[in-house]
Amino acid sequence: MKTLLMGAVGALALIGAAQAAEMKFALIPKGMDNPYFDLSRDGCMAEAKKLGVTCIYKGPATHEPATEVQIMQDFVTQGVDGIAISVADADSVTGVIKQARDANIPVITFDADAPNSARQAYIGTDNKAMGRELGQQLIKAHPKAGTFATQSGGPAAQNLNERLAGLYEVLKGAGWTEVKGSPAFCNDDAALAAQQLTDFYTANPDISAIIPVGGWALFAPKAYQNFVNTVREKRKDMPLVMPDTLPVELQTLKDGYADVLVGQRPYEMGEKAMDALLKLKKGEKVDPVTIVGLDVVTKDNVDKFLK
Structure with a gap:
């Protein structure tokens, strides 16, 4: 009996891991040509690997709010498991965020918020x-x-x-x-x-x-x-x-x-975005607002940050 129970627990664990591995979460920057968002991408990819999920990084080639909305719409149509977006125009994304939520797709914002939308959380700077x-x-x-x-x-x-x-x-x-x-x-x-x-x-x-x-x-x-x-x-x-x-x-x-x-700390935003989306997909609660810190750098401490 003990062996059977252990086998059942192991099987459930494998199923859970397999389900997590199939999960795909989108990270949408304002513009792919902005090096700032490269760090959010790197944090997203690294944390996704740890969690056993997939981070899909895609946004407008350059800052273009209408294109950002279309990209998010495409992710909703594809049925991804969650979306994190840095919002270029708060008013323009309200409708597509509601569409995602109506389709039971978790949505959070990172870096730039849309506080009057149906997004479930914001991760970023104050x-x-x-x-x-x-x-x-x-x-x-x-x-x-x-x-x-x-x-x-x-x-x-x-x-x-x-x-x-x-x-x-x-x-x-x-x-x-x-x-x-x-x-x-x-x-x-x-x-x-x-x-x-x-x-x-x-x-x-x-x-x-x-x-x-x-x-x-x-x-x-x-x-x-x-x-x-x-x-x-x-x-x-x-x-x-x-x-x-x-x-x-x-x-x-x-x-x-x-x-x-x-x-700011864009790498940390990318990490925390993956953590939050996975929790929301599992039906768990997340903090509605997560503030990451600021760093003040001068000639006296720049070498510490360059390491």
């Missing part, structure tokens, strides 16, 4: 807190109130709008003034982002700071370095406070082209 941190780091480097410009990705991105709100709260609360034409929107295009920083400086040569809420320009290293060199030929007093801590950005700081980085 974006308003990140905006505040960017502002506080700028004031630490430049205590006297001055003029500033900022830059965002897409105007409909919930996460970026929250960052802008946090940044404005700190800077405008401290007496800083935003210049005309700010914020600029680069649609997650690195080359355009670097050009917009240069344009802000050209139009406002006495500006106190240019502080984006995303690190897009740093993914066009040569163009970004040209911008910094142009500024520093005439100005030594403009602090360069930039978002995110990907390897290329860390090296940029180490090379002297940034003073402070305020970084």
Whole structure:
């Protein structure tokens, strides 16, 4: 009898493992050309391997909300076991998220939320807190109130709008003034982002700071370095406070082209997305909001992050 029971338990375990191995979860970034999301992909793939499930990483080739919606629609049609999406336009995804939930497909958001949708959880940064941190780091480097410009990705991105709100709260609360034409929107295009920083400086040569809420320009290293060199030929007093801590950005700081980085943890978002989707698929509960931390990097601790 004991042998039979052990055999039955073993068989059930094998069935459970086989079922898990058949599960396919989709991770949808805002744009496949954004290196930031490569880390979310890597975290997703690594955690999926540990869990014995499959992570399918697919999004628009570049930032395009309508294409993102279509890709999610395709995953719903295919009947994947769960979807995690970084939302480019919160309003545009509401309908397709409801379709997925009506089809009993678990849906969570990561990195960028759609809080008024039927999504079951959000995993990512406290974006308003990140905006505040960017502002506080700028004031630490430049205590006297001055003029500033900022830059965002897409105007409909919930996460970026929250960052802008946090940044404005700190800077405008401290007496800083935003210049005309700010914020600029680069649609997650690195080359355009670097050009917009240069344009802000050209139009406002006495500006106190240019502080984006995303690190897009740093993914066009040569163009970004040209911008910094142009500024520093005439100005030594403009602090360069930039978002995110990907390897290329860390090296940029180490090379002297940034003073402070305020970084997110996209790899951890990818890991936690797989954990949450598997739990939801099994009928288990997950926290409705999971906040991953921020990292503040300067020349004093950059080597630690580059290891």
